[in-house]
Amino acid sequence: MRGAVTSWLLAAPLALVLAVFLVVPLFVLVVVSFYDYDSVRLIPDFVFTNYIEVFGSMVTWRTYAKTFSFAATVWVITLLIGFWIAYYLAFVIEGTGKRTLLFLICTIPFWTSNLIRMIAWVPFLGRNGLLNRALVGSGAIDQPLEFLLFSDFAVILAFVHLYTLFMVVPIFNTMMRIDRRLIEAAVDAGAGFWRVLWHVILPLCKPGIAIGSIFVIVLVMGDFATVRLMSGGQSASVGLMISNQISLLQYPAAAANAVVLLAVVLMMVAAILRVVDIRKEL
Amino acid sequence: MRDVELVAVTKRYGSALAVDGIDLAIPEGSYTCLLGPSGCGKTSTLRMIAGHEMVSEGEILLAGRNVTTLPPAQRGTAMMFQSYALFPHLSARDNVAFGLRMRGVAKAERLRRADEFLDLVHLGPLADRLPAQLSGGQQQRVALARALITEPRVLLLDEPLSALDPFLRAKMREELKRLQRELGISFIHVTHSQEEAMALADLAVVMDHGRIVQAAPPRQIFERPASAFVARFIGGHNVLARGAQAISIRTDRCRLDDGAEGPRHHGHVRAVEYLGAAMRIVVVAEDGTEAEAMLPDSTPPIALGEAATLTWNAADEHALAA
Numbered sequence: 001m002r003g004a005v006t007s008w009l010l011a012a013p014l015a016l017v018l019a020v021f022l023v024v025p026l027f028v029l030v031v032v033s034f035y036d037y038d039s040v041r042l043i044p045d046f047v048f049t050n051y052i053e054v055f056g057s058m059v060t061w062r063t064y065a066k067t068f069s070f071a072a073t074v075w076v077i078t079l080l081i082g083f084w085i086a087y088y089l090a091f092v093i094e095g096t097g098k099r100t101l102l103f104l105i106c107t108i109p110f111w112t113s114n115l116i117r118m119i120a121w122v123p124f125l126g127r128n129g130l131l132n133r134a135l136v137g138s139g140a141i142d143q144p145l146e147f148l149l150f151s152d153f154a155v156i157l158a159f160v161h162l163y164t165l166f167m168v169v170p171i172f173n174t175m176m177r178i179d180r181r182l183i184e185a186a187v188d189a190g191a192g193f194w195r196v197l198w199h200v201i202l203p204l205c206k207p208g209i210a211i212g213s214i215f216v217i218v219l220v221m222g223d224f225a226t227v228r229l230m231s232g233g234q235s236a237s238v239g240l241m242i243s244n245q246i247s248l249l250q251y252p253a254a255a256a257n258a259v260v261l262l263a264v265v266l267m268m269v270a271a272i273l274r275v276v277d278i279r280k281e282l
Numbered sequence: 283m284r285d286v287e288l289v290a291v292t293k294r295y296g297s298a299l300a301v302d303g304i305d306l307a308i309p310e311g312s313y314t315c316l317l318g319p320s321g322c323g324k325t326s327t328l329r330m331i332a333g334h335e336m337v338s339e340g341e342i343l344l345a346g347r348n349v350t351t352l353p354p355a356q357r358g359t360a361m362m363f364q365s366y367a368l369f370p371h372l373s374a375r376d377n378v379a380f381g382l383r384m385r386g387v388a389k390a391e392r393l394r395r396a397d398e399f400l401d402l403v404h405l406g407p408l409a410d411r412l413p414a415q416l417s418g419g420q421q422q423r424v425a426l427a428r429a430l431i432t433e434p435r436v437l438l439l440d441e442p443l444s445a446l447d448p449f450l451r452a453k454m455r456e457e458l459k460r461l462q463r464e465l466g467i468s469f470i471h472v473t474h475s476q477e478e479a480m481a482l483a484d485l486a487v488v489m490d491h492g493r494i495v496q497a498a499p500p501r502q503i504f505e506r507p508a509s510a511f512v513a514r515f516i517g518g519h520n521v522l523a524r525g526a527q528a529i530s531i532r533t534d535r536c537r538l539d540d541g542a543e544g545p546r547h548h549g550h551v552r553a554v555e556y557l558g559a560a561m562r563i564v565v566v567a568e569d570g571t572e573a574e575a576m577l578p579d580s581t582p583p584i585a586l587g588e589a590a591t592l593t594w595n596a597a598d599e600h601a602l603a604a
Binding site: 179181182184185186187188189190191195199200203204 | 332334353354355360361363364365367368369370371380381383384385428429432
């Protein structure tokens with residue numbers, strides 16, 4: 001009996017924090033999403049107009065399509081880059097000291113804020129930026145490349161830069177737990193490099209890939225700052241759409257949009273968890 | 283024809299010498315045990331035969347073919363790893379079929395063959411289980427089937443029994459010997475247990491500091507150990523000085539003084555162990571040299587600290603090389 005009370009007490013602080021900072025705000029969000037509003041005020045009510053507008057507008061569908069395409073592209077690229085960085089760290093590098101050092105180097109970009117890391121691309125990629133000047137100067141091209149900045153390319157580049165490490169860490173973590181003798185056993189059975197990768201390493205890395213994918217997809221789906229800054233306002237994302245509605249004081253519309261986005265992201269996470277059992281990693 | 287031949291095989295890790303120019307010939311279809319204390323080079327030797335380590339110098343021949351630089355799968359060997367190294371995400375059947383899959387055997391055929399080999403190790407009914415759902419002994423059988431399915435000419439076993447409890451160990455030992463006889467291939471088995479080597483080996487290879495100190499049938503090693511190290515390592519021997527010469531005498535040939543003529547070791551009793559079928563007593567002489575004796579369990583009780591003299595027939599002494 002006393003044990004049960006102790007357990008409840010131990011769990012209470014976190015439960016309280018989650019209640020105050022997660023459950024209550026979410027509840028408010030859902031409530032507000034059913035409010036009515038005009039240009040100056042919120043009108044407490046229970047109307048479905050916000051949701052009807054969300055689902056009825058072509059803008060929503062196009063924005064979701066765009067956001068999904070960002071998420072998919074960034075996911076594929078971060079997975080490819082992240083997997084090989086993790087592979088290099090886990091299997092190619094020998095020696096714990098060297099591995100730790102290289103791993104720390106991977107985290108250096110995180111010593112500064114997301115915003116600064118994004119802005120840092122501007123002088124590099126701009127019309128008169130370093131890259132264009134170098135290319136024009138070397139005679140490789142006549143005209144500066146326009147697509148480098150304020151474009152989907154720039155958005156994806158920034159996302160990949162920001163989020164690849166979220167893929168590296170969990171994959172690296174699962175790779176380090178793979179018994180090296182399994183690889184020898186596969187080689188002994190006649191597997192070459194790619195077959196060891198496909199039949200042994202990849203299946204055993206699935207939990208790490210799933211966790212990394214959740215990080216990246218959730219971050220990209222909810223992003224608004226990167227898209228706004230790197231696309232120069234020429235591209236849209238769901239997050240940006242919500243942010244715009246907030247700046248127009250259309251809180252109920254923004255809330256409805258947010259609830260839909262939350263549901264969509266939760267479904268994506270659920271889908272990933274259905275495919276891969278990550279419990280053994282936790 | 284010899285199944286395996288090592289010619290002056292040397293392995294260095296940086297400046298450390300793990301295996302020091304060993305020569306060894308393993309006859310066709312034989313059971314060989316590489317035996318020695320940890321760090322003696324036995325596992326390095328096995329891994330070089332398997333191709334998981336490259337030799338620093340020397341050559342390895344399998345069935346007369348030089349395989350020194352070939353990758354593991356092209357050597358005609360298969361390895362059973364210590365702690366088994368089963369693929370945790372594959373069922374027992376898929377684990378066993380793995381080697382055939384890598385060799386491009388069609389699915390139906392390889393699963394049929396996998397079931398055959400699982401039957402061979404009496405695991406047919408558990409084919410669909412994952413390794414985590416199998417006991418240690420069962421996992422070991424899967425590992426054995428997985429190694430055998432590629433029909434190797436030589437099976438390499440790295441401490442195959444060390445993870446099992448003593449009862450299972452004795453059972454698996456019989457099973458290994460049975461499989462080796464039935465399949466008619468060579469087994470090379472690394473162990474640090476002299477008991478295992480005695481029980482299994484046609485050829486026991488005792489190693490120390492990267493060298494082979496004796497390679498012979500177990501009976502010969504036990505009856506005529508080549509050095510004091512071998513005599514001590516295989517156990518069951520007292521190593522004593524006879525002037526400048528070291529001699530060994532089997533502990534089961536020693537007896538308590540019965541007044542008969544012969545060499546003797548006088549001292550007091552330091553340990554008495556009742557072992558069921560026998561009694562083991564340790565006698566320490568004045569100068570600190572120890573000798574022990576395996577006495578029949580019918581020996582009258584003897585107390586710790588009591589004066590005692592061990593004696594044996596001079597003919598049972600075996601002179602050791604320096």
